[in-house]
Amino acid sequence: MKGYAVQSRLSLCTASFGEKMQETESIRNIKGIGEKTEGYFRKLQVTTVGELLSFYPRSYDQYTQIVPVRSVKEGEMVVLEGRLETRPAMSRVRNLTIITASLKDATGSIRLRWFNMPYLMKLLKLGKYYILRGKVTVKNGIFQITQPKILTKEEYLKNLGRMLPIYPLTTGLSNTTVTKAVKEVLKVYEFPEDYLPLTLRKQYGLLLLKKALQQIHFPDNTDSFYEARKRIVFDEFFLFSLALQQLKENKHMQPSEYLLENQDMPNTLIGTLPFELTDGQRSAWEDIRADLTSGYVMNRLIQGDVGSGKTIVALLALLCAVENGHQGAIMVPTEVLAGQHYEEFKERLKAFDIRVVLLCGSMRAAEKKKVKEEIHNGTADIVVGTHTLIQEGVDFKDLALIVTDEQHRFGVNQRERFTKKGSFPHVLVMSATPIPRTLAMIFYGDLDVSVIQGLPKNRLPIKNYAVGTNERPQAYQSIAGQVREGHQAYIICPMVEDSENVEAENVIDYTASMKELYPPSIRVECLHGRMKPAKKNEIMEHFTRGEIDVLVSTTVIEVGINVPNATVMMIENAERFGLAQLHQLRGRVGRGEAQSYCIFMAGNSSKETMERLEIMENSNDGFYIAEEDLKLRGPGDIFGIRQSGELFFKMADIYQDADILQAASEAAKEFSKNDVLILCKKYAALREKLEGYTGEVFL
Ligand code: ADP
Ligand code: MG
Numbered sequence: 001m002k003g004y005a006v007q008s009r010l011s012l013c014t015a016s017f018g019e020k021m022q023e024t025e026s027i028r029n030i031k032g033i034g035e036k037t038e039g040y041f042r043k044l045q046v047t048t049v050g051e052l053l054s055f056y057p058r059s060y061d062q063y064t065q066i067v068p069v070r071s072v073k074e075g076e077m078v079v080l081e082g083r084l085e086t087r088p089a090m091s092r093v094r095n096l097t098i099i100t101a102s103l104k105d106a107t108g109s110i111r112l113r114w115f116n117m118p119y120l121m122k123l124l125k126l127g128k129y130y131i132l133r134g135k136v137t138v139k140n141g142i143f144q145i146t147q148p149k150i151l152t153k154e155e156y157l158k159n160l161g162r163m164l165p166i167y168p169l170t171t172g173l174s175n176t177t178v179t180k181a182v183k184e185v186l187k188v189y190e191f192p193e194d195y196l197p198l199t200l201r202k203q204y205g206l207l208l209l210k211k212a213l214q215q216i217h218f219p220d221n222t223d224s225f226y227e228a229r230k231r232i233v234f235d236e237f238f239l240f241s242l243a244l245q246q247l248k249e250n251k252h253m254q255p256s257e258y259l260l261e262n263q264d265m266p267n268t269l270i271g272t273l274p275f276e277l278t279d280g281q282r283s284a285w286e287d288i289r290a291d292l293t294s295g296y297v298m299n300r301l302i303q304g305d306v307g308s309g310k311t312i313v314a315l316l317a318l319l320c321a322v323e324n325g326h327q328g329a330i331m332v333p334t335e336v337l338a339g340q341h342y343e344e345f346k347e348r349l350k351a352f353d354i355r356v357v358l359l360c361g362s363m364r365a366a367e368k369k370k371v372k373e374e375i376h377n378g379t380a381d382i383v384v385g386t387h388t389l390i391q392e393g394v395d396f397k398d399l400a401l402i403v404t405d406e407q408h409r410f411g412v413n414q415r416e417r418f419t420k421k422g423s424f425p426h427v428l429v430m431s432a433t434p435i436p437r438t439l440a441m442i443f444y445g446d447l448d449v450s451v452i453q454g455l456p457k458n459r460l461p462i463k464n465y466a467v468g469t470n471e472r473p474q475a476y477q478s479i480a481g482q483v484r485e486g487h488q489a490y491i492i493c494p495m496v497e498d499s500e501n502v503e504a505e506n507v508i509d510y511t512a513s514m515k516e517l518y519p520p521s522i523r524v525e526c527l528h529g530r531m532k533p534a535k536k537n538e539i540m541e542h543f544t545r546g547e548i549d550v551l552v553s554t555t556v557i558e559v560g561i562n563v564p565n566a567t568v569m570m571i572e573n574a575e576r577f578g579l580a581q582l583h584q585l586r587g588r589v590g591r592g593e594a595q596s597y598c599i600f601m602a603g604n605s606s607k608e609t610m611e612r613l614e615i616m617e618n619s620n621d622g623f624y625i626a627e628e629d630l631k632l633r634g635p636g637d638i639f640g641i642r643q644s645g646e647l648f649f650k651m652a653d654i655y656q657d658a659d660i661l662q663a664a665s666e667a668a669k670e671f672s673k674n675d676v677l678i679l680c681k682k683y684a685a686l687r688e689k690l691e692g693y694t695g696e697v698f699l
Contacts, residue, residue, distance in 0.1 A: 020190035023050035031184050032177075040173035041181075052185050053213055055178070056232075056651055057165035060219070063133065063156065070107035072136045072143060075606050079133045079156065080145070085109050088124040099124075103132065103145075111144035123150075131156050163219040182217050195685035196235070204663055207231045216651075230660060233652040237661045239693045240649070241668035244445055253296050254424055258326060258400040260292040265323040265352060266316040272351065273312070280452035281309050287450040288317050288428065292401075298426035301407070301444045303433075304452030305622045306587025307459070310430045311562070313452070314403045315345060317428055322354055322381040326400030329383040331390065331418055333409035335360045335533050336540045337560040341405070342384040343544075344562075349382075359385035359394070362533030390417040401426045406559050408433040432584070432622065445665075462590040462620055466574070466600040466613035475570055475599050476517065482568050483522050483549045487594060489568035491552045492585055494576045496528045504603065505572040511552045518550070527553040558584050564592030574600035574616075575609040579629040583622050590620075626655065 021029060027049060028038050041047065046055050066079045082105035090099050099114040101124055112132070114120055133156075134148030167178040191210040194201070201208070207215070212231035219225035266285075270277060277285070284302050291298035304310050318328035332338050342358040349356060357371050357380040368388075374380040378397035383389065387410070399422030404415055407429040419427060429447065467475070479489045491514070495506035511526035518524060525548045527539045536556070542548045544563050551557070558581065569589045574582060582600065589596035600613045615628045654661060 021049050021185070021188045022190060023048065023053075023192075025049045027052050027181070027185075030181055030188070033181055037173065037177060037181070040170055043170045044168065044173075049185055049189060052182060053189065054650060055167065055182070056216055058168045059166045060163035060225070061166055062163050062222075063159040063161065065160070066131070066156075068107040069103070069105045069110050072110065074136055074138045074143075075604065076136045077134070078136055078145075079131065079151075080110065080148075081105060081129070081131045082109075083129055084124060084126050087126045088121055090118065090121055103130065111142055112148055113144055113146050115147060117147075161221055163222065163225055165217055186214055186217065193685055195689040196238075197682055197686065200667060204234060204667065205230075206234055209235070229651065233649075233657050233660050234664050236649045236652040237657070237664035238668055239690060241445075241665040242672060242690055243693055245668055245672040256295060256297045256424060256426065258292070258321070258324070258426060259295060260320050260324045260326075260400065260426075262323045263289060263320055265319045268351075269316065269319060269348065273348075275456065275458070277312070278309065278452070278454055278456050280304065280454050281313055284313050284450040284452050285316055287448070288313070289320075291448075292317070292320060292426060297424050298401075298428065299447050300428050301447040301449045302428065302430045302452060303449060304430075305455070306432045306584060307455055307591050308432075308452040309456055310405070310432070310452065311341065311344065312348075314405065314428060314430060315348060317401055317426075318345075318382050318403065319349070319352075319354075321401040321426075324400070326398045327375075327378065327381060327383065327396055328401040328403070329385070329389060329396070329399060329418075329421070330403040330405060331385060331387065331410070331414075332405045333386070333559055334556070335362060335386055336536055336556065337405070338384050338386050339537050339540065340544065340560070340562060345382060345384060354381045355379055356382045356384065359383060359388050360533070361386060361388045362537075387414060390414060390421065394421065396421050398422075399425050401428065404429045407431040409559065432587070433580070458593045459590055460593075460595045462586060462596045462598050464586075464598045464600065464617040464620070466602065466610065466617040468602055468605050472601070475601065478597065478599075479550060479568050479570065480518065480522060482597075486565075487567040488543065488546065488548070488563065488565050489550045489570065490557065490566060490585075490588055491550060492557075492569070492571045493552065493554060494573045496530050496554055504576060507552050507554055510572070514550060514552060522549050523547065524550045524552065527551055527556060529554055529556045555581065555585065557588060561588055562591055563588070565594075566591070567594050567596040568599070569597070570599040570601060572601045573603040574613055575602050575604060575606075579612060579615060579625050580622075582616050583625050586616070586620075629655070 025048060026038075027033050027041055027047060028035075030049070030052070033041070038047075041052070044055070046052050061077075064077070064079060066081050069080055069082065072078050072080070080103060082103045085102045085104035088099050088101040090097055092098070097116055097118045099117060099120050101112045102109045103112055112134075131151045131153060132145065132148040133151055134145040137144055137146050165175075165179060165182070167175055167182075169175060169178070194209050196206065196209070200206070206212075207227050207230075209231065212228040215224045215228035216232055219228065284304070288298065288300060291300055302310055302313060314330060318330065321328035330341060332341060338358060338360055342356060345356045355374070357374055359368065359371050359375070363371070371380065372394055375383055376395045376397060383396075388394070402418050402422065402425050404410055404418065404427075407415070408431050415427070415429065419425060427447075429444075465471075465475075479491075482489060491510065493505040493507045493510050495502060495504050497506050497508045499506070507526050507528045511524060514524045525539055525542070527536060527543075529536075531539075539548070539551070540557075540561070543551050543566075546565060555577075566589050569586055571577065571582065571585055577585070586598045589598060598616075600616055602609050602613055612629075615625060619625055619628075652660070
């Protein structure tokens with residue numbers, strides 16, 4: 001008893017003197033992180049030491065060599081040196097103070113502008129030599145540097161070539177705070193033994209994880225950054241592949257309890273549809289039918305570009321499950337999409353005696369309870385829902401088929417948990433993410449693949465326009481024109497509301513100005529992710545019913561939404577989105593028989609922006625776009641825009657890291673082949689890591 005007391009006092013003691021920290025420890029124990037900062041970090045899903053370590057920079061700030069004034073280009077971050085050529089002048093606009101001056105070197109002069117830094121008036125001296133760093137902007141044709149940082153020679157030399165991390169932030173949390181926290185955690189974290197055995201690290205030329213984590217946050221130089229990144233990307237792919245390997249082994253030709261041989265209902269539905277199935281849809285449906293009657297569990301991926309008509313194929317399969325006396329369920333990534341599928345299914349199945357139910361997180365408790373009961377007692381035949389479906393307390397009576405729509409938005413684990421809601425149900429997953437075939441083999445290695453080629457025949461190709469903001473008036477006119485013809489339009493802005501740090505259009509201000517611009521007969525509404533789910537659904541319903549003409553929205557409408565009467569998609573600050581994402585957004589129009597238009601509004605006219613948007617202008621083909629995007633970024637272009645919201649890697653990019661993916665998946669295959677390897681002691685750390693990764697026992 002006594003001994004215990006002494007020991008615990010001792011350990012308390014050492015803890016406060018900075019004992020080494022563990023992965024699962026709260027970040028609250030890190031020096032400098034108080035309750036408030038902890039709260040900000042929580043918003044970014046960082047609560048533990050381990051999560052902070054893998055909270056990677058989104059880019060880096062790198063001090064480059066000093067360049068001559070004459071060589072600067074718009075949009076560049078540059079370091080200049082020279083003498084102050086004019087005496088600084090201060091002016092006031094509203095409550096802003098603006099100081100202007102100009103800097104001259106041997107090649108020319110450039111204008112400097114500082115906002116709200118009146119004290120600089122005293123510091124800046126005519127004729128004095130300065131080193132400055134800032135971004136080149138152009139205003140009324142004049143080159144200038146806005147808010148340049150004044151550097152001492154020492155500061156400049158110290159930072160030259162180094163890469164300083166820039167982290168994803170949230171209001172209240174500064175980059176400096178995150179940087180400090182990460183520095184601290186790297187100091188106090190007790191790095192365990194590397195879980196990748198030396199043999200593997202050697203074979204693939206990988207850094208120690210400890211080194212990699214240090215260098216990913218604070219790279220000494222570009223080379224060591226790439227080395228670090230390689231290790232982290234390898235790990236992501238390797239663990240992913242190993243987990244997949246497990247799944248595949250479990251799934252290989254699993255006999256099925258569900259022989260879904262009666263298929264009259266799907267046939268009847270096909271006969272009553274207002275359209276003919278395309279050849280692609282037909283052949284995907286044939287593949288599914290064969291699976292459902294094969295006596296083995298189906299594991300099939302339906303891949304088809306946006307608008308190819310995947311939903312109806314899923315409905316046919318669900319109907320088949322019901323006809324044979326079982327239940328079917330479909331899981332989608334957003335509530336808006338769930339609501340939409342639910343409405344569509346009910347409408348299409350009107351003639352059948354089938355109960356379709358909806359289950360979403362934001363539904364009222366009483367309503368949820370009722371739906372869960374129906375799911376449990378089997379009254380519900382087809383269940384449409386979000387990830388709420390895979391939570392505890394949702395028990396199916398007899399689930400024969402599960403469908404995951406927009407699969408790339410879910411993790412493998414979520415798909416697995418969905419499977420566990422039944423007893424080896426048939427599995428159908430759908431995705432529009434255009435992954436080259438070789439990658440699909442690796443990614444969806446545990447799945448058979450059907451590709452829906454082509455779009456429905458009645459579609460006219462979308463007309464695309466990549467334009468600058470000077471063409472906004474014409475764009476607004478075309479939108480008004482389309483509305484007058486009875487159609488609807490989307491306008492996408494990258495931000496929800498005005499932000500000091502980001503110069504990009506926001507939904508709230510934009511909606512207000514559109515309401516001012518258009519007469520009341522053109523009904524403008526806004527939609528964004530920060531609205532309550534019920535409000536979002538309400539707006540979406542109004543839009544679907546044609547009671548809103550112009551919907552100003554963030555990318556919440558990106559996935560799956562289907563309003564065929566909408567014919568214009570206008571994307572503000574199109575340069576801020578990945579091409580794959582632009583393609584998804586564009587996929588919201590061109591879903592009916594009318595001609596549709598997509599306007600990519602560029603917030604700047606730099607060469608890169610225009611090149612990227614021209615790809616969009618010239619093609620409506622998702623596969624082509626993904627490949628061009630890759631070429632343009634070039635492998636290893638980590639500063640390019642990542643495919644957003646895609647798959648489930650923090651750092652790895654399936655396109656640009658295709659070679660590492662290949663290597664990691666081979667390594668994983670080799671590894672899983674040999675059970676002895678897995679059992680032996682030196683892989684204990686890896687086993688443990690993998691257990692955590694899959695949330696399942698590895699052996
Ligand atoms: P996605 O593959 O992007 O999920 P959807 O399933 O939402 O596409 O289908 C897009 C639109 O095309 C829907 O309005 C749907 O009713 C319609 N559609 C589906 N199949 C066909 C077809 N064969 N002919 C005409 N329209 C179709
Ligand atoms: Mg869809």
